[in-house]
Amino acid sequence: MNIVVCIKQVPDTETKIQINSDGSGIVTEGIKYVVNPYDEYALEEGVRLKEKFGGEVTVISLGPERAKEAIRNCLAVGADKGIHLNDPSFEGSDSYVTAKILAKAISEIPFDIILTGKQGVDFDNSQVFAYLANFLNLPFVSVVMDLELSSDLKSVTAKREGEGGEKEMIQIPLPAIIAAQKDLNQPRYASLPGIMKAKKKEIKNLTLSDLDFSADEVGEKGSRVKVKNYSLPPERKAGQIIQGEDPTEVCEILVKLLREEAKII
Amino acid sequence: MSLWVIAEQKDGKLKKVSLELLSLCKKLKEKFKEEISCVLVGYNLESFAQILGEYGADKIFLAEDEILKSYSNDAYSKAIADLVKEHNPKILLGGATAQGKDLLPLVSAKLNTGLAADCVAVDIDEGGKLICTRPMYAGKVKVTATLESFPQMASLRPNVLEVLPPDKSKKAEVIKVKPEIDQDNLRVKLIEVKKEKKGKIDLTEADVIVSGGRAMKSAENFKLLEDLAEALGEGTTVGASRAAVDAGYVPHDIQVGQTGKVVNPNLYVACGISGAIQHLAGMITSKCIVAINKDPEAPIFQKADYGIVGDLYKILPVLTGIIKKLKAQE
Numbered sequence: 001m002n003i004v005v006c007i008k009q010v011p012d013t014e015t016k017i018q019i020n021s022d023g024s025g026i027v028t029e030g031i032k033y034v035v036n037p038y039d040e041y042a043l044e045e046g047v048r049l050k051e052k053f054g055g056e057v058t059v060i061s062l063g064p065e066r067a068k069e070a071i072r073n074c075l076a077v078g079a080d081k082g083i084h085l086n087d088p089s090f091e092g093s094d095s096y097v098t099a100k101i102l103a104k105a106i107s108e109i110p111f112d113i114i115l116t117g118k119q120g121v122d123f124d125n126s127q128v129f130a131y132l133a134n135f136l137n138l139p140f141v142s143v144v145m146d147l148e149l150s151s152d153l154k155s156v157t158a159k160r161e162g163e164g165g166e167k168e169m170i171q172i173p174l175p176a177i178i179a180a181q182k183d184l185n186q187p188r189y190a191s192l193p194g195i196m197k198a199k200k201k202e203i204k205n206l207t208l209s210d211l212d213f214s215a216d217e218v219g220e221k222g223s224r225v226k227v228k229n230y231s232l233p234p235e236r237k238a239g240q241i242i243q244g245e246d247p248t249e250v251c252e253i254l255v256k257l258l259r260e261e262a263k264i265i
Numbered sequence: 266m267s268l269w270v271i272a273e274q275k276d277g278k279l280k281k282v283s284l285e286l287l288s289l290c291k292k293l294k295e296k297f298k299e300e301i302s303c304v305l306v307g308y309n310l311e312s313f314a315q316i317l318g319e320y321g322a323d324k325i326f327l328a329e330d331e332i333l334k335s336y337s338n339d340a341y342s343k344a345i346a347d348l349v350k351e352h353n354p355k356i357l358l359g360g361a362t363a364q365g366k367d368l369l370p371l372v373s374a375k376l377n378t379g380l381a382a383d384c385v386a387v388d389i390d391e392g393g394k395l396i397c398t399r400p401m402y403a404g405k406v407k408v409t410a411t412l413e414s415f416p417q418m419a420s421l422r423p424n425v426l427e428v429l430p431p432d433k434s435k436k437a438e439v440i441k442v443k444p445e446i447d448q449d450n451l452r453v454k455l456i457e458v459k460k461e462k463k464g465k466i467d468l469t470e471a472d473v474i475v476s477g478g479r480a481m482k483s484a485e486n487f488k489l490l491e492d493l494a495e496a497l498g499e500g501t502t503v504g505a506s507r508a509a510v511d512a513g514y515v516p517h518d519i520q521v522g523q524t525g526k527v528v529n530p531n532l533y534v535a536c537g538i539s540g541a542i543q544h545l546a547g548m549i550t551s552k553c554i555v556a557i558n559k560d561p562e563a564p565i566f567q568k569a570d571y572g573i574v575g576d577l578y579k580i581l582p583v584l585t586g587i588i589k590k591l592k593a594q595e
C-alpha cells in the first residue's frame with residue numbers, strides 16, 4: 001500500500017502568540033514549532049496501515065526550511081520517505097494554493113490513501129483536505145475517529161464524528177482522503193533507533209520550478225483568501241470572587257449575580 | 266450583487282445559525298439593497314420555506330431529492346455548487362457547524378474560490394468586498410480576511426450573531442430545484458448513524474456549557490454536572506477538559522479547547538479545571554465564565570467573571586438545588 005501523509009509544522013499549542021509592530025503578522029522568533037497535533041494521528045494511522053498491509057509511508061509538507069525538522073520527526077516515527085515543498089514563493093499560501101501545490105506533488109507519486117489532520121492548529125482552517133480532494137478528484141471523509149480497510153483493500157469504512165456526539169459510519173472507495181480526529185489512535189513516540197534511522201532516510205526537496213508553477217500562481221499572489229490586520233483579542237479581566245464558607249450562601253450570591261447582573265439564567 | 270445563505274436543517278429542524286445568517290444579511294441589505302437568497306438541501310423541505318422567508322430570505326431555493334435525505338459531502342456540495350454556478354451570487358455564506366465544516370470547503374473548492382472559515386463577524390465595504398473577522402491560533406489572534414475570488418465565501422461560527430425577530434407577513438419566492446445527482450457517481454456513502462442515547466446538543470451550538478476537569482475523578486461524578494445542566498434547562502450541555510477526556514471519564518467529542526471544540530456559549534461553568542492555555546483557547550470567548558475551583562491560584566480565576574473558591578463536590582449539589590427551585594417557581 002502506498003500511503004501519503006500530509007503534515008504541517010505549526011507553533012506548539014503552549015506558545016504565546018505575539019503580533020508584529022505593524023499588525024501584518026505574528027512574531028515568529030522564539031516560537032517552538034511542532035508537528036500539527038492532528039497530523040500525528042494521521043501519521044500514526046499511516047504507519048499502522050503499513051505495518052498491517054505492507055507498503056510505504058511518504059510524508060509531505062509544504063513549509064519553510066524549518067519544516068524539514070518536522071518531516072524528520074515523522075521519519076523517526078516510522079515514515080519511509082519525506083517530500084519537502086520548499087520555495088520562498090510558497091510563503092503566504094492559503095488553503096487553496098497549499099492544496100494545489102500538494103496535489104501536484106502527490107499526483108506524481110503512487111498512492112492508495114492520503115491521510116491529513118482535520119485541522120491545522122495555526123490557521124484553524126479545516127480546508128486543505130477538501131481542496132486536495134477536489135484537485136485530485138478523490139472523495140474524502142473528515143473528522144475520522146476510526147478507520148477500517150476492506151479485506152480487498154479497495155475501500156475503507158470510516159467512523160466520523162458528527163454533531164452532538166453522533167458517529168457516522170461512512171464507506172468510500174480507495175484512493176481517498178482521510179482527515180484525522182484525535183481519537184483515531186494513540187500516536188507512538190519516536191524510538192532511539194527510529195531517530196537514528198531517520199537520519200539516513202531521504203527527504204526530497206521540491207521547489208517552484210520542479211513543480212512547474214509560476215510564482216504568481218502560488219504564495220500570497222495566488223491565494224484566494226488575503227489575511228491582514230492581525231490583532232490580539234481583548235484581554236479578559238479577572239472578575240469577582242464570591243467569598244464565603246457556606247456553600248448555600250455563595251451559591252445564592254452566584255445565582256443572583258447571574259440573574260441580575262449578567263442576566264443569563 | 267446578491268447575498269446567498271446556505272441554510273442547514275437536520276432531523277426536521279432548521280439550524281439556529283441559518284437564522285443568524287439571514288439576520289446578518291438583513292442588516293447588510295439595508296446598506297446595499299441586495300436581494301437575499303437562501304438555499305436549502307435535503308428531502309421534503311417545503312415546511313422550512315415559510316420560516317426562512319419570515320427571517321429574511323427573498324428567494325428560497327429548495328434542492329430536493331431522495332438521495333439527499335441524508336447528508337453526504339459529495340452530493341450536497343454538487344447540489345449547491347451547481348446552483349451557485351447558475352446564479353452567480355457575489356457573496357455566499359454558511360454556518361461553521363459540524364456539517365458546515367465538512368461541506369463548505371468542498372463547495373468552495375468546486376467553485377474554485379476561497380473560504381474564510383469560522384468567522385465571528387462579517388461586513389461588506391463600499392466596494393462590495395466582504396470583510397471577515399476570524400480567530401486564528403485557537404483564538405489567540407484575530408485577523409481580518411478578504412476574498413480575492415468570486416463568490417466571496419465565509420462560514421460563520423454559530424452563536425455569535427443575534428437573530429432578529431421574524432416578519433410574519435413576509436412571503437418569499439420559493440423555487441424548487443431537482444439537483445442533477447447520479448447515484449452511481451456518489452462515492453461517499455453514509456451507511457449508519459450511531460446516535461447517543463439521549464440526543465445531545467453539539468457544544469458549538471449550546472447556550473450554556475457546564476464543564477468538568479481532572480477533579481471530577483470518575484465518569485460517575487460527571488452526573489453532578491449533568492444534573493446541573495438539566496436544572497439549567499434546554500440549550501445546556503456538558504463539556505470537559507482534556508485531562509478528563511484523557512482519563513477516560515467522558516468521550517472526546519465533548520472536549521473543550523485547542524484540540525477539542527471551540528465554544529461560544531452565553532455561560533460557561535468550569536468545574537475543577539485549572540485553566541491551561543489550551544483549554545482557555547476553546548472557551549475564552551464565552552460571554553460569561555464561572556469558575557469553581559478549590560485552588561485560589563488557579564489561572565482560570567484570571568479569566569472568570571465570577572469565581573467560587575471551594576470544593577466542587579460541596580458546591581455543585583447546592584447550586585443545582587438552588588437553580589432547580591428557582592426554575593420551578595417560574
Ligand SMILES: Cc1cc2nc3c(=O)[nH]c(=O)nc-3n(C[C@H](O)[C@H](O)[C@H](O)COP(=O)(O)OP(=O)(O)OC[C@H]3O[C@@H](n4cnc5c(N)ncnc54)[C@H](O)[C@@H]3O)c2cc1C
Binds near residue numbers: 540
Ligand atoms: C498539544 C496539546 C493540546 C491540548 N489541548 C487541550 C484541549 O483542547 N483542551 C484542554 O482542556 N486541554 C488541552 N491540553 C491540556 C492542557 O495543557 C491541560 O493539561 C488540561 O487542560 C488540564 O486539565 P484540567 O484543568 O482538568 O486538569 P488540571 O490542570 O489537573 O486541573 C485540575 C483542577 O481542579 C482543581 N480541583 C481539584 N480538586 C477539586 C475539587 N474537589 N473542587 C474544586 N476544584 C478542584 C485543582 O485545583 C486544579 O486547578 C492540551 C495539551 C497539549 C500538549
Ligand SMILES: Nc1ncnc2c1ncn2[C@@H]1O[C@H](COP(=O)(O)O)[C@@H](O)[C@H]1O
Binds near residue numbers: 008063123126128129
Ligand atoms: N502546508 C502544509 N503541508 C502539508 N500538509 C498541510 C499543510 N497545510 C495543511 N495541511 C494538511 O491539511 C490538514 C488541514 O489543514 P488546514 O486546512 O490548514 O486546517 C492539516 O492537518 C494537514 O494534514
